[in-house]
Amino acid sequence: MSWTSALPTLVLLSSLLSTTDTANALQSNPPQSPQLLSDTTDVCTAAQGRTSYCEVELDVPAACIDGASSNCPIVFFFHGKNANNNWYAATSDVHIHKVIGVYPQGENDQWNIYPGGSNVCTWDDYACTSDPDEGAFVASIIAELRALGAHGNVYAVGMSNGAGLAHRLAANAGSGDLPIKGIVTKVMPLYATPSRSGPGELNYNQPSANGPAVSVLNIMGTDDSLIPYNGGPLVNDFQLMSALGSMETWAAHNGCDIVPSTSTKVFSTNADPTGTATFYDYSGCPDGVIVEHYALVGAGHLFGAGAALDGVSIDFDVAYEFIGRVEAASQTISPSSSPVASPVVCKDDPTWHRSSNADQTCDSVALYPNWRCGWTGADGTTASEACKVACDTCPVAPAPTPSPSNNPTKSPTKDPVTSNPTNDPSASPTESPTDAPTPKPTSNPTGAPSTSPIKRPTNAPSSSPTKSPTDTPTKNPTSSPTSSPITPSPTPLPLTPSPTAMPTLSPTPCIPCTNVPTPWMIRNGYECATAPNSSWFTNRCNLDQKWVNNLYCEGRCQDEGLGYGTGCCSSTIFS
Numbered sequence: 001m002s003w004t005s006a007l008p009t010l011v012l013l014s015s016l017l018s019t020t021d022t023a024n025a026l027q028s029n030p031p032q033s034p035q036l037l038s039d040t041t042d043v044c045t046a047a048q049g050r051t052s053y054c055e056v057e058l059d060v061p062a063a064c065i066d067g068a069s070s071n072c073p074i075v076f077f078f079h080g081k082n083a084n085n086n087w088y089a090a091t092s093d094v095h096i097h098k099v100i101g102v103y104p105q106g107e108n109d110q111w112n113i114y115p116g117g118s119n120v121c122t123w124d125d126y127a128c129t130s131d132p133d134e135g136a137f138v139a140s141i142i143a144e145l146r147a148l149g150a151h152g153n154v155y156a157v158g159m160s161n162g163a164g165l166a167h168r169l170a171a172n173a174g175s176g177d178l179p180i181k182g183i184v185t186k187v188m189p190l191y192a193t194p195s196r197s198g199p200g201e202l203n204y205n206q207p208s209a210n211g212p213a214v215s216v217l218n219i220m221g222t223d224d225s226l227i228p229y230n231g232g233p234l235v236n237d238f239q240l241m242s243a244l245g246s247m248e249t250w251a252a253h254n255g256c257d258i259v260p261s262t263s264t265k266v267f268s269t270n271a272d273p274t275g276t277a278t279f280y281d282y283s284g285c286p287d288g289v290i291v292e293h294y295a296l297v298g299a300g301h302l303f304g305a306g307a308a309l310d311g312v313s314i315d316f317d318v319a320y321e322f323i324g325r326v327e328a329a330s331q332t333i334s335p336s337s338s339p340v341a342s343p344v345v346c347k348d349d350p351t352w353h354r355s356s357n358a359d360q361t362c363d364s365v366a367l368y369p370n371w372r373c374g375w376t377g378a379d380g381t382t383a384s385e386a387c388k389v390a391c392d393t394c395p396v397a398p399a400p401t402p403s404p405s406n407n408p409t410k411s412p413t414k415d416p417v418t419s420n421p422t423n424d425p426s427a428s429p430t431e432s433p434t435d436a437p438t439p440k441p442t443s444n445p446t447g448a449p450s451t452s453p454i455k456r457p458t459n460a461p462s463s464s465p466t467k468s469p470t471d472t473p474t475k476n477p478t479s480s481p482t483s484s485p486i487t488p489s490p491t492p493l494p495l496t497p498s499p500t501a502m503p504t505l506s507p508t509p510c511i512p513c514t515n516v517p518t519p520w521m522i523r524n525g526y527e528c529a530t531a532p533n534s535s536w537f538t539n540r541c542n543l544d545q546k547w548v549n550n551l552y553c554e555g556r557c558q559d560e561g562l563g564y565g566t567g568c569c570s571s572t573i574f575s
Contacts, residue, residue, distance in 0.1 A: 025068045026060060026148040031095040034059040034103065041144045048199065049132035050107060056141055057085060059094050059101035069149035073099045073181075073323055076138065076155070078162030081110040096355065097320045097376065100150055102141060107132050111165040112198050114238050121199065123236070128199040134165055135202025139177035153181035153327065157319050160227065160301070163188035167246075170214040172202040182215035182290070182326045184319040187227050187301055189218070189246030192239040206249065209540070213254040215290045217322045218247060219314065221299030229295070247280060247293045256291050257284035259525070266311070267296050269304035277309060288330040290322065311360070312372070324374030328384070346394030352377050352386035362387035513555035513568035518547070528553035537562060 029035050034057040038044040044054035064072035077088045085103040094101035108118045112132040121128035142154060158166035163185035171190070173180040191197075191205040207214070220243045222229045231242035241249065251258045260280040267277035275297060282291040296303060307314045312321065348362035355378045365372040365383045373384040373391035384391040515528040531537075531553070540547050541557030542564055557563055 024148065026065060026070055026145075026150055028060045028062040028065045029058075031061075032089050034089045034101070037102075037141065037144060043137070043140050043144055047132070047137045047140060049112070049130060050137070053105065053107060055085065055105040057089060057101075057103040058145075059089055059092065059103065061095040061098055061100070063095075063098045064100055069151055070100065071152050072150070073152045073327060074102060074142075074145060074150055074154045075099045075157060075319075075323065076102045076104065076141075076166075078104070078111065078156060078158035078165050079106065079109075080158075080160035080162050083159075083162075084109055092316060093320075099320075099323070100145070100152065102145070104137070104141065106161075111161050113161065113164045113168055114197065114235055123197045123238075124194070126196065126199060126201075126203060131199050133200040133202075134198065135169065135172055135178065136200050138165075138169055139202065142177070142179065153330070154179050155182050155184070155323055155326075156180060157184045157316065158188070159186045160188055164191075167191075168203070168205060170216065171204050171207045171211070173207075173212055173214050178202060180214055181330075182217070182323060184217045184219075184322055186219050186303075186314070187221065187224055189220070189227075189231065189241045189243050190249055191234075192231065192241045192245075194237055197238070207253040209253075211253070213286055213289045214250075215288075215322075215326045216247070216250045216254075217290070217292050217294075217319070218243065219294045219296065219303075219318070221296045221301065221303060223298050224301045226301040243293065243295065244280070247282065247291065251282040251285075251291050254289050254291055255284075255286050256282040256289070258282070260293070265294070265309050267294075267299070268306070268308050268311070270306035271304055275299070288326065290326055290329065292322070310367075311364075317356075321372070321374040324382075328374070346388050348389045349386040352379070352381065352383070354378070354383075362390045366390035511566070511568045513558050513566075514551060515553055515555045516551065518550075518552045528556040531556070 027035065037056040037058040038054060043056050044050050047054065060070070061072070064070045075092075075094065077085070077092060079085055079088075085105045088101065088103040092101050092103075106112075108116065110116055112119065112134050115123050120130040156166035156169050158164070166183040166185050167188065167190050169178055170180050170183045172178055193205075195205055196203050197205060220227070220229055227234075227240065229243050231240045231245060234240050247260070248258045250256075251260070260282045263279045263281075265277045265279050267275040269275065277297060278295040280293040280295070282293075285291055294309060296307075299307075303314060309318055312318050348366075350362075352362055354360040354364070354375045358378070360375070362383070365375065365387045366389075369391050373382070373387065373393070375383040377383065377386055384393050388394045517527050517531075521527065521531060537553070537557060537560050541553065541560060541562035542548060547553070547557075548564060551564055551566065554564060554566065554568060558568060
């Protein structure tokens with residue numbers, strides 16, 4: 001057969017290959033017309049404990065398609081108990097905010113994070129193969145999205161039971177199965193107990209010392225009768241942390257200050273526009289990590305129609321602003337893109353206004369720039385781009401470059417880094433080294449005052465120390481992975497004596513133990529004797545290398561039965 005006679009066959013084969021490539025690539029859809037990922041993949045049929053009730057909607061804006069891939073943030077929306085995923089396509093506004101929306105449906109209209117009426121196994125039967133394994137289910141969805149070419153950071157937004165799932169995903173976050181960048185949780189804190197529940201390996205209820213940092217925004221009503229603000233029993237053996245205890249756990253895990261700054265915000269609803277909320281900001285976090293909490297004074301489990309904070313809708317503009325700030329905090333500017341600004345002209349655009357409210361201009365942004373600079377304007381630009389004075393994003397004029405003949409050895413001028421909390425993630429964000437699941441900064445040995453911190457099995461997916469190439473944006477080559485974003489306490493630390501140099505107290509047959517606190521403990525007002533309860537030391541004494549090297553809390557560790565093997569004497573009073 002000649003090549004000319006084979007030409008129709010080659011054309012047909014080429015057409016089939018092109019069709020296959022298109023079918024396997026990420027596709028956009030019109031607003032309010034999501035795709036059914038559960039119909040085109042096996043995320044439901046291959047998932048444990050799922051029935052025909054299982055459904056996963058995928059909502060992809062056209063603005064998020066760049067060839068065969070996308071770097072838009074991926075946002076999971078998890079409904080509450082006795083609810084469903086039907087309303088997210090009409091209310092999530094992912095097409096306005098240029099993010100990929102994922103709307104899964106829970107079995108029996110709930111998520112299996114505590115005992116339910118349809119469970120076959122007990123909550124502590126981790127080998128159960130009958131009940132839904134929520135961690136594996138979400139991980140399989142993320143794997144399918146990665147295969148389709150969606151490479152953006154992954155976020156979870158949840159309400160009540162769905163917020164509990166978001167906490168669990170973040171607690172089990174890792175570089176492979178669950179690359180969770182941040183969560184937004186409404187009316188649900190972390191569990192105090194148990195430490196694990198439900199089937200599988202991705203079922204831990206508190207973050208572990210070897211997990212990555214995860215940005216957290218939590219919103220709760222102070223008068224919630226269903227999920228008490230101050231914590232307490234939920235069902236059977238399940239106990240809730242208090243709202244502030246949960247936030248302290250996340251702050252400590254992430255390496256932030258556990259004592260927040262507070263301020264008052266306006267909490268309004270259609271019924272009451274004059275309410276108040278207390279805003280808790282946990283500063284001192286590593287680069288790219290944000291931990292915040294709102295206590296809505298007098299609010300119950302349902303906040304009320306039109307609920308807003310300082311005029312920003314809680315569903316879901318507050319979440320998008322938070323995600324925008326996390327994305328912006330993770331971005332860097334390449335030296336090759338250094339702007340040439342001579343002279344530098346900086347002013348707010350007087351014609352700019354927010355897309356959803358023409359009265360919200362750059363003047364409105366200037367009132368709360370930390371989170372309003374993520375607003376999207378009617379023309380598609382963000383507030384950080386249009387309101388340069390309000391958002392402090394004015395370009396910096398580069399220093400004059402000396403002539404090569406005058407200074408041939410001078411390195412190139414470093415490009416100014418400009419904050420740009422945009423919701424348009426058309427460019428792949430770059431993570432700082434502190435976002436990767438590497439050990440926390442040396443000035444903060446990541447002590448999370450959770451009631452049940454645990455050491456994960458070494459084969460648990462969340463303990464993976466590296467990210468896959470598709471899950472980790474390019475790291476900033478100019479950042480030093482050993483630099484610490486947290487300023488150490490100015491108080492000089494007492495030197496830890498070498499065991500061989502300690503004086504022998506005759507006739508005592510051994511050397512007295514020291515109790516040197518860690519820099520993190522000093523900064524947060526703890527001493528070895530007043531640090532969190534015994535379970536907090538489980539992952540630190542004789543396990544954390546920084547603790548071993550510095551013999552931190554030597555006496556306390558000795559009394560907890562976790563000594564360093566120095567042979568020192570101690571007592572039960574943690575002297």
